[in-house]
Amino acid sequence: MVISKKNWKISIIIPTFNESKNITTLVTQLFAIAKKESLNLELIIVDDNSPDKTGEIAEQLAKRFPIKCIHREGKLGLGTAVVAGFKAASGNILGVMDADLSHPPDIFPELVKPIIENNYDLTIGSRYVKGGGVEVWPFHRKIISLGATYLAYPLTKIKDPVSGLFFFKKEVIDNIELGAKGYKIGLEIFVKGNYKKYKEVPYMFRNRIYGESKIGSGEFVDYIKNVLRLAKYKLLKK
Numbered sequence: 238m239v240i241s242k243k244n245w246k247i248s249i250i251i252p253t254f255n256e257s258k259n260i261t262t263l264v265t266q267l268f269a270i271a272k273k274e275s276l277n278l279e280l281i282i283v284d285d286n287s288p289d290k291t292g293e294i295a296e297q298l299a300k301r302f303p304i305k306c307i308h309r310e311g312k313l314g315l316g317t318a319v320v321a322g323f324k325a326a327s328g329n330i331l332g333v334m335d336a337d338l339s340h341p342p343d344i345f346p347e348l349v350k351p352i353i354e355n356n357y358d359l360t361i362g363s364r365y366v367k368g369g370g371v372e373v374w375p376f377h378r379k380i381i382s383l384g385a386t387y388l389a390y391p392l393t394k395i396k397d398p399v400s401g402l403f404f405f406k407k408e409v410i411d412n413i414e415l416g417a418k419g420y421k422i423g424l425e426i427f428v429k430g431n432y433k434k435y436k437e438v439p440y441m442f443r444n445r446i447y448g449e450s451k452i453g454s455g456e457f458v459d460y461i462k463n464v465l466r467l468a469k470y471k472l473l474k475k
């Protein structure tokens with residue numbers, strides 16, 4: 238049975254910290270695409286009191302579009318921001334996208350349609366399946382990303398396990414505990430989530446044009462701790 242598009246509501250969580258130069262472009266593009274594709278979309282912007290006033294811009298956008306804004310008192314980290322967004326979402330399909338346009342906005346219907354039309358539980362924007370990739374990255378960035386990817390390979394069969402771009406049916410995270418401190422909340426869902434059918438959809442990761450990366454060495458240390466925690470979870474569960 239094909240369930241009609243009307244029965245689905247998509248909530249995309251967008252965590253922001255100092256994304257004032259990107260957020261308006263992203264939001265307007267996402268809603269234009271949703272309209273064209275007749276997809277019912279809400280956005281949840283989770284801002285950590287960005288000094289560049291991203292939070293105020295988000296409030297202005299919320300007057301024009303169905304957007305919920307969550308304002309946290311300071312930079313509390315990407316993982317917990319995404320979890321706060323999930324809690325506020327009213328859709329039955331949840332997704333996560335970065336605010337800096339690294340995840341091209343027009344990919345989102347390609348991630349949502351397999352769930353709506355083919356009953357997939359989870360879709361992942363993937364740089365490491367045929368057709369996907371990254372724009373030119375400096376050597377150190379490549380090494381860090383590949384290192385993080387290989388560390389996660391024992392945990393899941395997903396080829397881009399550190400992807401920050403993914404969509405899933407809400408039930409996938411029912412009754413699972415999320416939100417260990419860390420940057421890669423997707424990996425936690427891929428390891429713990431209740432899903433059977435998943436699909437990796439290729440995309441090209443674009444480098445941000447505006448704003449700065451928030452990743453530092455602290456995030457990598459947290460990431461390794463998280464991988465170890467997830468490995469323990471997997472071992473004890475099976």
Ligand SMILES: Nc1nc2c(ncn2[C@@H]2O[C@H](COP(=O)(O)OP(=O)(O)OP(=O)(O)O)[C@@H](O)[C@H]2O)c(=O)[nH]1
Nearest residue numbers: 252253254283285313314315318335336337450451
């Ligand atoms: N609310 C919130 N958002 C965050 C935090 N850290 C990062 N973000 C957002 O999470 C997304 C990903 O962060 P980025 O700094 O772009 O990380 P990245 O994509 O791995 O690195 P770059 O490609 O260098 O930008 C962006 O939308 C950020 O604004 C945080 O502590 N709180």
Ligand SMILES: [Mg+2]
Nearest residue numbers: 335337339445
């Ligand atoms: Mg980025």
